[in-house]
Amino acid sequence: MTIHLSLVHFLFVSAVLFSLGVYAVLTRRNAIMVLMGIELILNSANINFIAFGHYGALSIDGQMAAIFVIILAACEAAVALAIVLNIFQQFNTVNVDDVDALRD
Amino acid sequence: MNQELILQLSAAVLFLPLASFLLIIFFGKRLPRQGDAIGTSMLGLALLASVVILLAKLLLFHDEVLDFTFTWVDFKSVAGIGPLKIDLGIMIDNITAIMLVVVTLISFLVHLFSTAYMSGDVRYSRYFAYLGFFSFSMLGIVLTNNFFLMYVFWELVGISSYLLIGHWYEKKSAADASKKAFIVNRVGDVGMFIGINILWANYHTFTFEKIFAAIAGGQIPYDSNPWLTAAGILIFCGAIGKSAQFPLHVWLPDAMEGPTPVSALIHAATMVAAGVYLVARTFPMMTADALVFIAYVGAITAFISATIAIAQNDIKKVLAYSTISQLGYMVLGLGVGAYTAGFFHLVTHAAFKAGLFLGSGSVIHAMHNALHHQGDHHTDAQDLRNMGGLRKKMPVTFWAFLVYTLAICGVPLTSGFLSKDEILAGSLAFGKLTGQTLIPVIGFLVAGLTAFYMFRIVILAFLGDHKDPARFEHLHESPKAMTIPLVVLACLSFFAFYSFNPFGASSGWFFHAVERPMTAVPNAVAAASAEEFEGVLHESHVTAMMLSLSVAGLGILLAYVTYYWKKISAEKVAKALPPVHAFLLNKWYFDELYGATAVAGTVGFSRVLAWFDSKIIDGIVNGAGSATRLVSFASGKFDSIVVDGAVNLVAYLAGFFGLLFRKIQTGKVQTYIAFVLVGVMVFFFIYRIV
Numbered sequence: 001m002t003i004h005l006s007l008v009h010f011l012f013v014s015a016v017l018f019s020l021g022v023y024a025v026l027t028r029r030n031a032i033m034v035l036m037g038i039e040l041i042l043n044s045a046n047i048n049f050i051a052f053g054h055y056g057a058l059s060i061d062g063q064m065a066a067i068f069v070i071i072l073a074a075c076e077a078a079v080a081l082a083i084v085l086n087i088f089q090q091f092n093t094v095n096v097d098d099v100d101a102l103r104d
Numbered sequence: 105m106n107q108e109l110i111l112q113l114s115a116a117v118l119f120l121p122l123a124s125f126l127l128i129i130f131f132g133k134r135l136p137r138q139g140d141a142i143g144t145s146m147l148g149l150a151l152l153a154s155v156v157i158l159l160a161k162l163l164l165f166h167d168e169v170l171d172f173t174f175t176w177v178d179f180k181s182v183a184g185i186g187p188l189k190i191d192l193g194i195m196i197d198n199i200t201a202i203m204l205v206v207v208t209l210i211s212f213l214v215h216l217f218s219t220a221y222m223s224g225d226v227r228y229s230r231y232f233a234y235l236g237f238f239s240f241s242m243l244g245i246v247l248t249n250n251f252f253l254m255y256v257f258w259e260l261v262g263i264s265s266y267l268l269i270g271h272w273y274e275k276k277s278a279a280d281a282s283k284k285a286f287i288v289n290r291v292g293d294v295g296m297f298i299g300i301n302i303l304w305a306n307y308h309t310f311t312f313e314k315i316f317a318a319i320a321g322g323q324i325p326y327d328s329n330p331w332l333t334a335a336g337i338l339i340f341c342g343a344i345g346k347s348a349q350f351p352l353h354v355w356l357p358d359a360m361e362g363p364t365p366v367s368a369l370i371h372a373a374t375m376v377a378a379g380v381y382l383v384a385r386t387f388p389m390m391t392a393d394a395l396v397f398i399a400y401v402g403a404i405t406a407f408i409s410a411t412i413a414i415a416q417n418d419i420k421k422v423l424a425y426s427t428i429s430q431l432g433y434m435v436l437g438l439g440v441g442a443y444t445a446g447f448f449h450l451v452t453h454a455a456f457k458a459g460l461f462l463g464s465g466s467v468i469h470a471m472h473n474a475l476h477h478q479g480d481h482h483t484d485a486q487d488l489r490n491m492g493g494l495r496k497k498m499p500v501t502f503w504a505f506l507v508y509t510l511a512i513c514g515v516p517l518t519s520g521f522l523s524k525d526e527i528l529a530g531s532l533a534f535g536k537l538t539g540q541t542l543i544p545v546i547g548f549l550v551a552g553l554t555a556f557y558m559f560r561i562v563i564l565a566f567l568g569d570h571k572d573p574a575r576f577e578h579l580h581e582s583p584k585a586m587t588i589p590l591v592v593l594a595c596l597s598f599f600a601f602y603s604f605n606p607f608g609a610s611s612g613w614f615f616h617a618v619e620r621p622m623t624a625v626p627n628a629v630a631a632a633s634a635e636e637f638e639g640v641l642h643e644s645h646v647t648a649m650m651l652s653l654s655v656a657g658l659g660i661l662l663a664y665v666t667y668y669w670k671k672i673s674a675e676k677v678a679k680a681l682p683p684v685h686a687f688l689l690n691k692w693y694f695d696e697l698y699g700a701t702a703v704a705g706t707v708g709f710s711r712v713l714a715w716f717d718s719k720i721i722d723g724i725v726n727g728a729g730s731a732t733r734l735v736s737f738a739s740g741k742f743d744s745i746v747v748d749g750a751v752n753l754v755a756y757l758a759g760f761f762g763l764l765f766r767k768i769q770t771g772k773v774q775t776y777i778a779f780v781l782v783g784v785m786v787f788f789f790i791y792r793i794v
Contacts (some may be wrong), residue, residue, distance in 0.1 A: 022781065026774050034774075057128030 010051035017044035025080045031084045031094040035077065110160050110389050111172045112307060114196055117204055120150040121211070124236035132229030137219075143232040144215040145241060151212045154204040160199040162617055168198040171249060178428045189562060191311055195249035198617040199384060203246040207374050208625040210458045211239040214369040215282035215591035217462050220585035221365055221469055231271055238794045242374050246381065250310035251300045254382070258296070258342060258588045265370050269362040281358035288355040292345020293692065296382075299338030302331065313596060316388045328631045329391065337392035339386055340401075347379025347431045350405040354694050356428055360420040364465030367420060372461045373454035374428050374566070380434040380450045387443055388624040392631040396540065399439025399514040399531075406432030408692055411552035413561070415678075416657055418486045419464045422561055426512065427457055429550060434526055440543060441637050442530025443620035449527055452519035452602065456511040459593035460696040463505040466582040466590065467491065467565060470498060474578035484728065488561065493570035498578040502566045504590040511597040513656050519597050522609040529648035533640040537632050555659025563667040586745035607649070626719050 025039025033067055046066040053062020088094050124146035128139035135142060161170070173193030175447075182188040196204075215235060222231055241264050244257030263286070268283030281775035304310060305323040307318045313592055325331040343349065348356035359371050370376070383398060390398070404431045413425035431451050437446025462484075471485040471605075495502040528551065531544040570576040581587065590599040595601075603612025622635045631637075666672045687693070 008278075026778055094771055102769075102771040103724075 003033070007051055007055040010047055010055075014044045014047040017041075017047065029095050029097055031087065031096050034096060038080075039073060039077070041074075041075070045069060054070055086102050105403075107165065107168075107170045109171055109379055110157055110165070110196060111156050114204065114247055116193060117150045117157070117208065117239065118194075118247055120146045121236040121239035122244065124238060125233050128229055128236060131677070133367070135229075137412060138229035138232070140219050140228070140232050142237050146214065146236065147208060147212040147215050149778075150239070150243075151205070151208040154201075154208040156734070158201040158205050161196060161198060163372070163480070165578050166198075166617070169681060170597070172247065173557075185308060188308055188679060190252060191248045191250065192253055192692075193311075195312075195362065196247070197304045199381070202451060203377075203381060204243065204613075206377075206387070206454045207239065207242050207246060209236065210373040210454055211214075212371055212456065213462070215588045216369075217364070217465065217586050218365045220583045221465055222363060223631060225363075225447075227271065231268075231363070231723060234264055234267045234271070234328065235366075238268060238370060238375070242378065245378050249286035249717055250298055251303065251315075252310040254385075255293075255297065255300060258346070258378070261346070261662060262286060262293070263758065265289075265359070265375055268366040269359045269372060271363055271366065272361070274548045275361065277358075278361040281355075281361040283403065285355040288352050289345040292341045292343070294354050295338045295341025295344070295419065299335050299341065302338065309787040312318060313383065316624040319389055320622075322626070324626065325391045329626065332389070332393045333393045333623060335676055336386070336390045340383060340390075340394065340398055343379030345379070345436070346382070346399065347376050347430065347435065348405075348428050349379065349401050349435055351662055351694070353405055353428045354691075354698060357421055357424040357691070360418070360424050364461060364468055367424070368458045368461030368465065373600060374722040376431055376433075377450050377454060379436065380431065380446065383435065383438045384443065384447050384450075387438065388621050390623070390631075391625045391629040392630065395439050395441065396538070396633050397439070399436050399534065399540070400542055402412060402432045402436030402439050403543050404432070404517050405429070406436060407546050407766065410550045410557070411555045411688055412691045414553065417488050419467065419488050419491075419561060419565065420461075422488070423457075423460055423464055426460075426554065426558065427775055429554060430457065430512065433524065433550070436543065436547060437527035438531055439526075440530045440534035441620070441631050442527055442534075442641070444615050444618045445523060445526030445530050447521035447618055448602070448614055449520075452511065452523045452597070453613070455593050455596040456508040456518075456520060459508040459590060459597065460512070462586070462589055462593065463501055463508060466487045466498065466501045466586050467494060467505075468496070469582055469586065470579050473580070473782040477578045480575075488564040489569055492568045493566070493576065494579065495566040497576070498566075498579060498581045500587045501590060503586075504594040505566065506562060507594040507597050509558045511526055513559055513660060515656065516653070517599055517606050519599055521606075522599055522602060525652055527647055528722065529641055529645045530637075532648050533637060534643040536640050536644065537637065548605065548651055548655050552655035552659040555656040556663050557662035559660050559740045560667055563663060580594065608645070619702055635681065636680075656745045699708045 004087070021037045021040030021042075021044060024040060025034050028034050028037060045067050049058070049066040049069070050064040051062075052058045052061065052094075053066075058065075084094055086100055090101055093099070125143055126136070132139040171193065172195075173191050175189050176192045177190045179188040216233065218235070224226055225231060241257050241260035243256060245261060245437045247259060248254050266282045266286040269285050273282070286755065299311070299441075305324065307315050308339055309315060309318075314596055319332070325335055340492075342573045345352050354370055356376065360367055362370075386699070409425040409428035410431065413422050413429065415424045416425060425662055428448070434446045434449045434453070437449055441447075468485050471491065475481070475483055477484055485678070507518070511518035514521045514524040528547050529546070531547040535541045535544040570579075599606045599609075602614045603609040605611050609615055619638075623630050623633075632640075662672075666674050666677075
């Protein structure tokens with residue numbers, strides 16, 4: 001039996017990936033893990049871009065956007081890791097639950 | 105000597121005592137001997153001037169009236185009345201000149217007497233200042249020629265009497281007595297005030313001469329003779345108060361709380377004579393009805409007080425009632441038309457009654473010193489029952505006192521005989537003319553009573569044995585400053601000063617100088633004319649003399665029988681007639697009567713007013729207060745509940761929601777993200793994008 005890949009399959013994978021990313025962001029206590037969740041979300045978006053570039057009207061623009069997102073993710077990772085490093089210096093922990101100085 | 109000079113001298117007589125008052129009241133403490141020498145010498149000067157005035161008046165201007173008038177206030181022309189002005193001034197006729205000498209003489213002698221009697225007193229200097237003030241006021245009454253100044257000086261005499269009676273104001277009885285004297289006098293003065301106002305309303309002048317002239321000219325107040333009678337009686341009300349006539353006589357006995365020389369000056373010789381002087385002054389405007397009223401007031405006064413005098417034990421109280429009784433005589437004399445006799449009695453009485461008071465002062469002084477020497481502070485120095493036998497220790501006082509007593513009893517060769525006899529003859533003539541027989545009957549009865557109670561004093565105080573032999577040894581005659589006035593006054597109690605005929609004064613200078621003035625009232629309401637009166641008087645003269653001599657003799661005899669030979673026991677008589685004795689001892693219960701009526705009424709009325717004040721007036725004020733408080737309370741509640749409530753509600757709501765939203769702000773990034781997600785999903789749901 002041959003399976004014909006279609007847009008829906010890609011979108012489905014992307015959706016699963018996005019959900020996993022969101023779950024990670026919401027539930028992980030470690031800031032690094034939260035960042036990894038964010039990477040998942042970004043990559044699920046990338047899959048969507050590529051899929052829409054192949055099957056939809058976006059064509060090459062989709063791939064261009066994906067590359068842009070990857071670059072952006074790299075930058076984001078750099079900045080985010082710097083923040084995490086600073087949080088560690090400040091609070092001596094990277095547990096996001098303990099970092100609630102914004103409260104009140 | 106011309107009239108100008110006499111008037112100037114009289115002004116000096118008036119103002120010398122005032123100068124003495126001002127000097128002593130302001131500088132008394134710094135003056136040598138606290139200023140008593142100044143007061144005494146000022147009065148001495150005034151006495152000299154008065155004697156000069158009297159002599160000049162009698163010798164040079166016998167029948168003239170010296171008058172000095174100036175306009176005090178000129179209202180110019182007043183609508184409905186015409187020209188209106190108030191004239192003030194002084195006048196000197198014969199009675200003024202005589203009164204000047206009487207007042208200054210008694211005042212001078214009292215000053216002299218007081219230098220010894222009052223020595224060592226706490227307010228020695230002030231006492232002399234007030235004496236001067238009193239003399240000034242009294243001389244003002246004597247000199248004035250109008251009702252306006254008369255009223256002013258009348259009140260000044262009232263206040264100076266108040267000050268002198270209350271001299272020892274630490275004693276409650278003295279303070280009460282001074283208030284009583286002042287208030288009771290005021291009652292009479294209201295009548296006088298109304299009377300003067302009736303005259304002013306009708307005649308638009310205060311001057312005596314002008315008023316009498318207007319009445320004589322046919323101008324009657326409100327064109328009705330009863331109004332004229334009323335005006336006369338109302339002015340006489342002033343005399344009722346000042347001269348202690350029934351029913352306002354109650355203040356005089358109490359006024360004996362003052363120093364004894366004051367009693368002699370004010371309450372025997374001068375101030376109480378002011379009322380009699382007022383009647384004499386206003387005699388021309390008195391109608392027959394008014395005169396009958398005056399005569400009855402005098403007779404009732406004379407009788408009541410003479411009966412009271414019998415039962416009193418305080419030497420000064422007896423003398424006080426005797427004074428009231430004699431004043432009643434004077435008023436009676438004027439009322440019956442024996443004008444000269446009434447006024448004559450005033451003058452003779454002034455001398456011997458001042459003497460009696462000063463004599464009693466001398467006795468009290470000696471008693472007081474003896475008691476003080478013994479360290480006895482309980483025995484009453486004024487009680488007759490504690491005296492006796494003083495004749496041996498105080499011969500000068502005794503002989504002087506005896507002369508005064510003979511004079512007041514109307515024994516021949518004394519001045520009192522002359523004046524009292526004339527009054528009694530006058531009352532007899534009056535009885536014959538008008539049929540009012542009660543008045544002469546009372547007159548003679550009182551003459552007998554007077555002789556009785558006066559000799560009672562003499563016998564109890566001076567004769568017999570002293571009650572306490574130990575005390576008797578400490579009794580001494582009073583110093584010269586006290587005995588000299590007594591001797592002078594005793595001399596003046598002899599007939600020779602007033603008339604060379606010891607059995608009739610009508611030929612003497614006094615009766616020549618003081619003649620009954622022509623009445624000004626219309627014939628229809630006038631009393632019997634002077635000529636008519638004289639005619640009847642002449643017939644009754646001998647009868648009166650015989651009668652008065654026999655009743656006086658009887659009175660003296662009875663006094664000797666009772667108190668000297670003790671044939672009749674006064675105690676047994678008193679015990680046999682307990683209600684009568686109690687009635688007399690308690691002064692006919694006048695004080696109780698007035699206490700129960702006038703005083704209690706006033707107090708009750710005051711209580712009603714106090715109740716009205718504290719309940720109604722205070723109630724209104726307090727009600728306004730509590731109403732304001734209530735409104736403020738409501739307003740405060742509205743403010744705190746409604747207005748503050750709204751403000752607090754807003755704040756509370758903000759707080760509430762703040763608290764609510766605070767819970768959301770956990771500070772945890774993941775929670776925020778979850779919210780964002782939920783929010784995004786909600787938006788998706790709302791806009792149905794999926």
